[in-house]
Amino acid sequence: MEVHITPELEAQLALSAAQQGRNPDELVQQLIARYFFEENRFADAVKRGEQALERGEYLTHEQAAHRLDRFLNS
Secondary structure, three states, X not given: OOOOOOHHHHHHHHHHHHHHOXXXXXXXXXXXXXXXXXXXXXXXXXXXXXXXXXXOOOOOHHHHHHHHHHHHOO
């Protein structure tokens, strides 16, 4: 697979890889793998939230605000 990126992005990639003492190709592969991991994690969290909502497990806006206030003031 070939990916075309702008010269500016390529320069950033090269600099970041050099600062980390890594190969730019390996860095790109890790970044892409991390992206998909986080996308899947986010989708799973949304699904769990939707399931909790269907079960009636949620906080109202007021309840969430109250909990946040208690957390910030403790």
